[in-house]
Amino acid sequence: MGTDLTIGKLAVLLVVSTPEEEQQLLQVAGRAGYRIYQGRAGSMDPQKIFAAVETAAKRRGLIGEQYREEHALYHSILDAFHGVCRGEVALGSILRSAGLIFAIVRGPRMGGDYSDGEWLAVALYGTIGAPIKGYEHEVMGLGINHI
């Protein structure tokens, strides 16, 4: 996978990989210039999902103090959240809940190619459904922005 590693594919693979695959990915990704964080967020309230990703990115140093970096991250999350919601950017207000794994990746658009500066990718993968156990199906979203 090494040579054609890209920021989006890396984010996607991280949220669908097993723990062993993840360890392998982290090594390959580090060599290609990427910084990464992976976490979990689930809620009927979109705000909590946004906050979980933003907090993780700040704590792990994936974004800096300037507003422009927070702005880049926010729109990556929002773009990924569109993929999760598929038309209506809403969860509990329309009686549905999401349980998600998220990945944040910072680095070049294409592995090893620094000519277009740094980019940020946010991938969200998990389930959406009624607030009843098992009444849910998978969802996926990916947001990418320049930083």
Added chain:
Amino acid sequence: MGTDLTIGKLAVLLVVSTPEEEQQLLQVAGRAGYRIYQGRAGSMDPQKIFAAVETAAKRRGLIGEQYREEHALYHSILDAFHGVCRGEVALGSILRSAGLIFAIVRGPRMGGDYSDGEWLAVALYGTIGAPIKGYEHEVMGLGINHI
């Protein structure tokens, strides 16, 4: 990956895997009760992307003759396309183009569990951007529906 194979993860992995990984996936997926097709579609016209996925699904027998199956597929494509477009279901009309790999998967929501009937997943992965070579970033969408 065998035991926790799910229809959505399978569709996602198919569109981001290398040819070798794909062969392995196809074997595992077949044993878990999934039927699969993977293809490519790129255009400034969303209609052509919808048509490419629909035509492939019909030719490969992933959907049958009844309208209800075409209806299930259509909404899976539309849901996945929301992930690609992230807010405005449009390509060329707002001066952007997409080049996508698609996967269609038919089978149980969770590998080997036939208690909730058959489902259909469509994954779209590729790039979106200006109609200028290299002016593009990655996108991803996933749509899942009961069939």
Added chain:
Amino acid sequence: MGTDLTIGKLAVLLVVSTPEEEQQLLQVAGRAGYRIYQGRAGSMDPQKIFAAVETAAKRRGLIGEQYREEHALYHSILDAFHGVCRGEVALGSILRSAGLIFAIVRGPRMGGDYSDGEWLAVALYGTIGAPIKGYEHEVMGLGINHI
């Protein structure tokens, strides 16, 4: 139905009634102060549906020459069209087609009550689906605006 006749219900009934029911409706509606037109419009191009309703309204004198009346009508059509499209205001661009009956109704919000001036209702009813005969299901939309 006489006493609780309202502009929206009247528009809805017109697009789903049989020719005999329609004749009866037209008489009741006329006595309650409503002016009405009913027609058909089908296309993969939303523009043609908008144009068919606008042209009918002008020719039948349901709207006058001032822009404010055209503006009221336009937003009634657009609101009704949202009901037809349910999330993506698009037809052919996402590979679907609509065949619709439309009704335009001008008069009081509630039958016989002129205290809140004139209003305009547009109802759209018909089918949406793939451009394949019979691959379609019903849709309905209603738009109401002050005029």
Added chain:
Amino acid sequence: MGTDLTIGKLAVLLVVSTPEEEQQLLQVAGRAGYRIYQGRAGSMDPQKIFAAVETAAKRRGLIGEQYREEHALYHSILDAFHGVCRGEVALGSILRSAGLIFAIVRGPRMGGDYSDGEWLAVALYGTIGAPIKGYEHEVMGLGINHI
């Protein structure tokens, strides 16, 4: 109306008919293979409207225990709700409230034709407006899905 009875028209007629017309409809519909429920839901919170329709459908046996049936119902409600909201899937958050009659219909797409399996229609009809008595106009939505 007997021969051209369709699932969507039936749902629409149910929400705009008088109690006498409704009794007649129920008889005709039963003979054509339809199961029906009609109720009321009003709120500034979309979640309560979704919950009212879902609860009614489950209690009256219009959907079964499998998630796929709940999924079909959910998207019928969401589609109908788009007709009510016409662009922004929101009520109280943008200072408006809806008072609705809903109908749920399960059966063939076209009366007596079982060749394309069972479908589900949800119709919503009522008023939307400011949270001030009488400051409201009519709205209508229809959602149809295979089940």
Added chain:
Amino acid sequence: MGTDLTIGKLAVLLVVSTPEEEQQLLQVAGRAGYRIYQGRAGSMDPQKIFAAVETAAKRRGLIGEQYREEHALYHSILDAFHGVCRGEVALGSILRSAGLIFAIVRGPRMGGDYSDGEWLAVALYGTIGAPIKGYEHEVMGLGINHI
């Protein structure tokens, strides 16, 4: 600016002008037949922004008692709010907040031209951003409706 004064430009200028420019605008606008109000509204809850504009319009007599006037105002606010939100009609639910100046203008579409009746313009200008001081950028919206 006198001769080409229009309702929308006037609303836009009011929300971006200094207090001195504003006084001058108010005089010119009054002579051209416009009634005006300017205020402030900031919240993570869109409802409060809608309520602030509606309350101001009623208290200052910019709209009358009929529902049709409230309806015209509501849609002007909603249209302007689209410009503020740019795709997702939501604030706090997706972890963002807005601090806005609003202007309401009632009068002819074009200064001094009463041939097309009265219109209503709502302009919103201010900042949107994370709920952290300084993490915000400017936004602008304009909604115009016949009244």
Added chain:
Amino acid sequence: MGTDLTIGKLAVLLVVSTPEEEQQLLQVAGRAGYRIYQGRAGSMDPQKIFAAVETAAKRRGLIGEQYREEHALYHSILDAFHGVCRGEVALGSILRSAGLIFAIVRGPRMGGDYSDGEWLAVALYGTIGAPIKGYEHEVMGLGINHI
């Protein structure tokens, strides 16, 4: 206006100012570190509006050769276009046309404050309406992005 000059206000003022006001703005803006271009674009085809702004930005050197700069501009245009369209990102397809003045501004978020790097603002102002002369009202949009 000097001390509280901001990138968005500057873009807004440019599209609504008279030629004399514009000359004055250009001088003040230049001293505060802004680069500016103003042009016109009108069409029933959104693509042409996007292309007009992109072409102008490239020719005038407001964006450089890297994709990240084109990406920043594209989303500024799209955000501003949301303000113009107010819900449906479409023109001719729903039978309407727009005639717009656009301004592109590059520089600090707040005049003279370079601590948060460079930002890009796109303002669009003009009219939207039926493809009939005079059947139109004003619209305004503003999009801001880090670059």
